[in-house]
Amino acid sequence: MTARRRGSVWVAAVRTPVGACSAVLLAVVVVLAVVAPLVWGDGAAAIDTDAIGQGPSGAHPFGTDSLGRDLLLRTLVATRLSIGLAVLATAIGVGTGVVLGTLPSVLPRWAGRLLIAAVDIAVAFPGLLLALFFAVIFGVGTQGAVLAIAFAMAPAFARLVQTLSASVSGRDYIAAARIAGVGRLRLLARHVLPNIGEPLVVNATIGAGSSLLAFAGLSFLGIGVQAPDYDWGRLLREGLDGIYVSPVAALAPAAAVVLAGLAFNLVGETVAAVVGVRTRATRRAAGPLPAPRPAPGGEPAADAVLAVENLQVAFPGPGGWTVPVRGVSFTVRAGEAIGVVGESGSGKSLTALAVSRLIEAPGVVTADRLEFAGKPLASATDRELGTALAMVFQDPMTSFNPARRVGGQLAEVSERHHGLSRRQAFARAVEKLTAVRVPAAARRARQYPHEFSGGMRQRAMIGMGLMGEPKLVIADEPTTALDVTVQRQVLRLLARTRETEGAAILLISHDIAVVSQTCDRMLVMYAGRVVEDLPTGGEARHPYTRALLATTVDLGTDRDEPLEVIPGRPPAPDQVPPGCAFADRCPLASERCRTEDPVLEPAGAGHRVACWHPPAGVLSGQSHEEGAA
């Protein structure tokens, strides 16, 4: 994120009610801490024997103390010491916590474990009890209180750092750095700490509010700041001594503690909001959504399960909107199997996610028509979607909850949507696992996802889709992670689901051979657009489809000939050229292709193509492999 963008996010956060309150309170506290001792320092120290222990008056709005000193001025002047000590204690506490939390990853294993155990024990003690314990160790006084509060808060921060580090240490970039031989310390400093910085800052800000209260508590108990210095805790104690004579004497320091504590906590909330809603603010900053190009309308077929017209998926970015899906139109009819092919990044998965209502904010989905089972998708209830639309993802390990048994996860669909009892739903889950050929289904249903093989998990995922009455199964690269034999089983299972359940299939794959074997029609996507929609056995007209078909390798490919490749790369979604996105890689491209984007137009029965110069000559949309089979 650029500095300018970061700045605009903060401005947006400060405009919210919580952000505005926190900014005002923090500004007041900081200004008072800097200015009050300079302006009112002498007045607050001035002893007036004629005004000892007075109640509120025009001259002394909060009264005076036992030496006739003005309590309002003393409260204002005490801001610097109270805030300064709280911030210092927090800084030491957070620093110690970060060191304690990160040491286990650089120490030898046994020492690290010992440290973790010590931190765990320390966390179990109440913070104030620890502070009192350390106050006794470090001695009564300001220095002792700072160290006591700092060390009392350190274990909680150490624990937080350990948890946050553990959450990032499993990421691929950490593994990659490890494999590249990056040392532990460097790994920590370069890869772990920068990635846990934001939540740490948020917690530290909120922690400053707590240490302010803790400091006031220690001073109130007489083991914090000592005379002649004074902070809000000491003023509170003195005020409380005379509470029956002048009740307002305790009010000024009490209000100051509450307001400053509130300021810290609200600042923490605002920082958390900025960290959390950065994307929403980015969306506002990205400006209005780009208008999709008008698409030729027309009513979808009467038996259409899914009707998509001019679908656009956009994401806000630092330089404006990125539109990885740019006006996709297609129809899936009841029981039909359609394959979506295209190179990586062509928008296949986003199209599938958009039609399953799975694009999350800040992503924005728009369409002239997006209907599922004859109804606008936006108005379909969760129950309708949950039972009529099944999703099969590439990696079923991430689609199943690893902590729950497979049968229970399948049964949940029927418990929620069909109102079945737990026992009935489980019986149905076993039945569906049997239907998808999971051996010993009753036993397997009681196992966890990690106890299943990859192919079995994928079949169980299809079984989960069958728990409802699926009208459409969307399978996004369902066989990519599987070996060829298991791949065939899964494809056969999808085909059987189509036969037995009458479900339509939308199969996304980068493998044109897989699509040819399974589907009736094939949508070819390039740079966020459908460039050709053709029957799988039909003649490919778009140069891109022809190039894709030509690159297909199978057992019949002549190994003496060099493999076909498509030169160049597809454009990134934010760098799509004005004309045909394929023009730069197309041998037939003309000047028109570089300036005018071709529209997807009918090119025969059940065939549409978006090309200004569709080549003639037969190149079957059936893969070589299928042709050979």
Ligand SMILES: Nc1ncnc2c1ncn2[C@@H]1O[C@H](COP(=O)(O)OP(=O)(O)OP(=O)(O)O)[C@@H](O)[C@H]1O
């Ligand atoms: N959340 C996102 N924010 C911004 N861009 C995104 C987001 N998700 C995907 N994209 C971009 O959208 C483009 C299309 O992504 P998509 O996953 O649909 O491609 P795909 O055709 O399914 O590719 P693959 O075969 O690799 O899965 C990619 O360039 C990707 O970087």
